[in-house]
Structures are given as C-alpha cells and as structure tokens.
Amino acid sequence: MEVENRYVAVRHHVEGSPSVDDFEVKAETVRWTPESGEVLVRNMYVSIDPYQLNRMKRQSASHHSVDVIVPGERIASYGVGEVVASACEEYKEGDVVAGMLAWEEHSVFRPETSMLMSKVDASSGFPLSYQLGALGTSGMTAYGGFYEVCKPKVGETVFVSAASGSVGSLVGQFAKLAGCRVVGCAGTQAKVDLLKDKLGFDDAFNYREEPDLKAALKRHFPDGIDIYFENVGGEMLEAALANMNTYGRVAVCGVIAEYTDPGRRAVPDLLEVIYKRITLRGFFAWDFITKFHEFTAIIGGWIEEGKVHVIEDVSDGLESVPSAFVALYRGQNVGKKLVKLA
Amino acid sequence: MEVENRYVAVRHHVEGSPSVDDFEVKAETVRWTPESGEVLVRNMYVSIDPYQLNRMKRQSASHHSVDVIVPGERIASYGVGEVVASACEEYKEGDVVAGMLAWEEHSVFRPETSMLMSKVDASSGFPLSYQLGALGTSGMTAYGGFYEVCKPKVGETVFVSAASGSVGSLVGQFAKLAGCRVVGCAGTQAKVDLLKDKLGFDDAFNYREEPDLKAALKRHFPDGIDIYFENVGGEMLEAALANMNTYGRVAVCGVIAEYTDPGRRAVPDLLEVIYKRITLRGFFAWDFITKFHEFTAIIGGWIEEGKVHVIEDVSDGLESVPSAFVALYRGQNVGKKLVKLA
Known part of the structure; x- marks a missing residue:
C-alpha cells in the first residue's frame, strides 16, 4: 500500500523565537507492506509542545536526552491516530492508538520500538484529544512532576508559573486535590480569570502587570512558598527562590522564557x-514512563468525577502546525495546544 | 567569679571582601556565680569558617537561618575549651568541651540552650583541634553532605571544588572510601599536590590556570560528572553542570566566590x-545535628585507621582571628582554619 503523506519540517535549525517561515510542509510517499511488521496510522491529533524548540536548535543541552530535529526531516511528536493497515497481531485496522507519531498526516511505527504506543480504549468516553494532554504526556509530566518530584504535603503552598498551560493547568488542580494552597501566574487577564474561576486556583496574577516579581510573590505568599513548579525560568525563578520557605522544592519542568533567548537566564x-536548604530537580515526562498507565488512570478518574477540568486549544489542519507552535512562545495558547488533522 | 574577657567583633556590617580593619578586639568583664546555672569556659581553639561572612552582612539570605552578627557584639563560633567553673552537674572544672562558643578568650554557656555542646572524651587520643574540624562541624557537613545529599554509588565520578578546604578535603577522601573516582580543584600548585599526593584524590587541577573551566572538567571527566560537591559557586557551577551526567547530583554546600561579591553569581x-534531570540541593551542617555523634564516630574510626588524613591550618592568639578569617577569602588556608588561644 502507498499513501501520500504530508509532514511539517524545519527548513533549518531554529535559534531564538520561532516564526512560521522557519517551517515548511513537505510531501512524500509512504510505503507499507504486509511483510513489514509495521503499522500504518492516519493521524487525528498531534501535540504541540514547547520543548520541541530545543530539539530544533543546533546546540542545546536537550540533545543529551532527546533527538535533535534535522532540517527537512519528519518531527516526532506525541499524537493520536487510527490504524489504516497493520502487519502485526496487536493492532488491527480501525484501532485508535496514542503514542510517539509525528507532525504529519500518516505515520508508520513498529510496536517493538515505539515509545509509549498503546491502543486507546474506545469505551472510555473521553474525547480522543485528551489522549494528547491530560491523559498523555502532559498528564504524565504534571502528575509525576507534582507528586514524585514536589512531594506535596497537605497545607503546603504551591506556586505554578505558566499556570494556564497544558502542564501548569493540571498541576494547579492536582495541588488543590492534594490539600495545598495554590497560586498561579499567567500572561493575560483572561488566563488569570480561568485559573481562579474555572480551575479552582486559590489565587492568580498576571506577571506582565507586576514590575517587581519578588514583591508580587511576597504579596501572594505572605507565609512563603513550599513548592514551585517551574515552567518559565529567568527572573521568575529568582523571585520564587527569594520567597521560598525552608526545605522548599523546585520542580524544574521547563523554562520557556529561556528557550527563545539563550542570553536570558535565571541568576x-x-x-x-x-540557607533554606532548597532542592531544585530537573525532570521530564519520560522519567515516569513505567507509571504512565497508573498516572493516567488516576487522572481519568478525576476527570470523570469532575475534579479535574481539561483545557484545550485546538488548531485545524496540518498547515496550522507552524502557527500553532509559534503561538506557544507568544503566550497565545490556553491549555493544551494541539492540532486536529483529517 | 569575674574574668577579663577579650573578644573579636566587627566594627560594622561587612559587605564584599573582608579586611582586618573591619574587626576590632574588645574587652569586657564576664561574671559567673554558682547560682547562675552557667558554665564558664576558657577557650582553647575557635573555628574560622567562610559562612561567617554572610552573617556579617546587613542583608543576606543566610539571615533566614543563622543569626546576623551585630557590630560590636560577640561572634558565635564553634570551639573547644576547658571548663573553669561550672554551676551545673553535667560539667566539672577541668572538663574539655566542644560546641558553639565564640571568637573570644572565655565563653559562658547554659547546657540546656547550647547547640552541639558536649564533653570531649580525653581518652580518644585525637588532638583537641580535631574537634573543630574533622570531628566537628566540618566533619558533619562533609559526611552529611556527601552521604546523605549526594548519595554516592560505587564507581561514580565526584568533583569537589575548594577541595583543599576543611570540608572539601574530607569529602574527597570520603569519596575514595565510597569507591568513587574523585577529582578536586584548588587555587595553588601546592594544594593540588596535597590533594593528589597526600589525600588520595585520583586527580586535581589548579583552576586559576584553566582559562576554560568547562574544557578543564571535560578533560578530567571524559565520562562526565555524577556528583558535584559545590563549595565555590559562580562559573564553576556552570562548568560542572555542563559536564554532568544524567541524574547527576549537586550538593550546594557553599559558594565562597559569591560571598565576597554579590554581583558574582552562577548563571x-x-x-x-x-534534560539531565539534575538535582541541586542546598544544605548545611545543622541539618544533620541528630546524627552528629554517629558521623563523627565513623570519621574518628577512619582517622585512627589512617584512612582519612586531617589537614589543619592553625593561627595563634585571639589577635590573629581577623587575619585568619580574611585569609579564607584569599585562598590562603590549607585545610581546616582555626585559631589556637591561650
């Protein structure tokens, strides 16, 4: 079988803020045979994640752990798709799968070498798109980062930056469920309202309207911060450290403000x-891969019970991948950013 | 009973590099009565520690956890002394005690409110000065920081900065005993020789002769650093992070390069x-206070067996406290810096 596949690639390594001109849509013919041992998937949703920018750089510490993205080549990404043809027992035509696919219309995978690939239980009743966010890598990152890295205790205070993002919006809700007091920051009033009115944050603020972040955090955390879930970097980390309590924990999940500007660093x-015996710990989703199904089962239960709300921001069609991606660094997404294909 | 007591004080808060002119020797009359419940001690050795500089600043994050030093007043310090008069059962005239005393000739303490105060076992055979370093807070810091914070495994690689200092010289030796490969850095060739020839470090280098610290660490750790015991701060931390392995651990014990220059920071x-899922954890000696006797008993055993060498740098007389202290920030001490009184 042959299918025409369109995919998004970078034209060159990307340094600094990305623009849509850094990307191109390319086409290729994908061949699949019954002897290949491979599964051919028509992709339905692909995930748009900030960390991908680091993969696009010529040099980055991310290259220690995550493959560099080669200009002109396909870009691996978490996604959901439907099996079109299968050359192995575990998957059948019509199955819906979630796992590492790519920013493309069709993907081919081998079960034995594919990360996190699994069949989606159609009877679960969740929208398929949830598999990319709350029930996918964002959920795994948020759950593992909050429970395993931050180790929250009832009554502790939690600060979440980029709190309306895919991971931050979950962490804040998990913190409430853990009996913590949680304050988030975001970059627009609408996002601040969402955090407070819909997601149950105890408080939230717009960091763009705070000339002095240390003072802002002092105001929101008069008794100090026990846990900082770090998504931003730069001066936000400095301000959080200045307001942390003894034995405070910083889960370093992402530093999006530093991704686009190598000269911008936390000092x-x-x-x-x-003197406060603070622990800072870097981590990413894959650290919790053996607990993926455990975590997502718990999150799924909370969603069913109405205890966790899922916020999504969906763009349409493969052509929208570049603009959806670029929007992440301009603070234009609310919740999980994803692109619906087909 | 009345004794004339001389003590060292700062004339004013100290910012930046200290100089001997920041200090003065003052005199007072100390009164002790049998009804006071207090113990009067003639001090024999006092400890000279880099962290004291932070206590001397007008503003410092250290003030969260350690009392600020007030100009003109006595400066608490770990020390060893002989009991001259006692108004309580546990201590008798002639007993030798170690614990929090001060930079002064005589100290008075109350057993129930004195930190870490204990009688020194005269039969141990160790020089009394060891109570300040390897068998005192330096030992507690090195042991707790290395074993409890760094959690070493056999075969791991360990980098120690300020490796010829009181804590670093112990950490390096502990690392060898733990089956690790250890490299230290120091600021003179003589110190480098000491690390390699006497203390058993696998290798050592003079950081002042390395224009590119990242390259130097790459050369000394071709397979990366698993554990960095941080005593220095600034660009040394940046270079270490760049050379660390996945799941590396940084024990943040001190940042002496930043103490004298608030504008000098690690970036x-x-x-x-x-991406390397590195953990950085701040700590200090008091975190291990409940294990003090356990740790020092182990270290004492190693010293007796010749497995750990104690390096000391002793100045003489109360008047030498300021110059001894100032020398710490100029890299002029080798091993534990202390002042012998009386």
Missing part, C-alpha cells in the same frame, strides 16, 4: 538555596 | 538541569 541567589 | 543553563 539564582545560591545563598537562598543553601 | 546556570537550566536546560542542563532539566
């Missing part, structure tokens, strides 16, 4: 780290 | 922290 006061 | 690449 932490290490005396805060020493 | 870490947080992408290294995220």
